[in-house]
Amino acid sequence: MTEPDVIRVVVADDQAIIRDGLVTVLSLLPDISIVGEAANGAEAVRVVTETRPDVVLMDLRMPVLDGVGATQQIVSAVPGTAILVLTTYADDASILGALRAGARGYLTKDAGRAEVAAAVRAVASGQTTLAAGVGDRVISSLLGGPGAADAPEPAATPETFAARFPTLTQRERDVLALLGEGLSNPEIAAALFVSVATVKTHINAIFAKLALRDRAQAIALVRS
Incomplete structure (x- = not known):
């Protein structure tokens, strides 16, 4: 993290209501700062390259460039940024695709705000985190x-x-x-x-x- 006490986060999701909700919830936390938003994978790559955040909350199914493709590009271009997938999908292909692309964490969108915040902190500190059942x-x-x-x-x-x-x-x-x-x-x-x-x-x-x-x-x- 660029600042020891603040985790800089970009939120990437094509659904504005979900993106806005995540931004609102995470912005309330004193140790998390939202530094960018993206509505598709290509935009996520651009925003991350410009802002170089600590963590990207990444949806998988997005237009222009999907979350797996965006993850691959970000991991290659900005290796210091951790990708935390937050998606509706928990099928094997989606999970393995994201992790093989370089994602450090995987949550589904039924995760509570406390679980999302804890996962952001975990991946920012270099740990991995998976939703219950995903690891198995x-x-x-x-x-x-x-x-x-x-x-x-x-x-x-x-x-x-x-x-x-x-x-x-x-x-x-x-x-x-x-x-x-x-x-x-x-x-x-x-x-x-x-x-x-x-x-x-x-x-x-x-x-x-x-x-x-x-x-x-x-x-x-x-x-x-």
């Missing part, structure tokens, strides 16, 4: 579990991993499953909302517990 859906989708989007012939599910690899912790099984999908360490870190260093630590533990030499063996084991 992300992991389930990435592992090919129930509700997975566009996942042909999944190699594994959380249930089979628990049975096949009882010596691993749940997080180690998550990492192993994503290894089996061919994800790189940075991609695994982004999917699980942890650091690359943490992923490396889990991989070392997995290799030690399962007597694996390298990633190729891990991938072969997962897919066997």
Whole structure:
């Protein structure tokens, strides 16, 4: 944040009544300052580039440029700005699309004002935040579990991993499953909302517990 005690926020939503409501509610908070608004994704990119806020509250379904495209451009052009998605949609494709584009948080529009404010503060401080149930859906989708989007012939599910690899912790099984999908360490870190260093630590533990030499063996084991 540019000022330690004030979080600078841009609100991007094509529905004026929602945008105005968010601006009104957040403006009442002493530690949040609204520095811009946008009615579509392209406008959001322009406003963020000009104002360089700490956080963007980003809707997904907007004209001209959608929220995923705007997120990708903002993360590339202004990497210091955190994207917090606030949308009506909670389907797997929308969630994964936003997170893969670089969003740091994901809320649905039924979130209360206190939850939105807490999420803004969290992503501004470098944390990740997901609406209740969204985190489980992300992991389930990435592992090919129930509700997975566009996942042909999944190699594994959380249930089979628990049975096949009882010596691993749940997080180690998550990492192993994503290894089996061919994800790189940075991609695994982004999917699980942890650091690359943490992923490396889990991989070392997995290799030690399962007597694996390298990633190729891990991938072969997962897919066997």
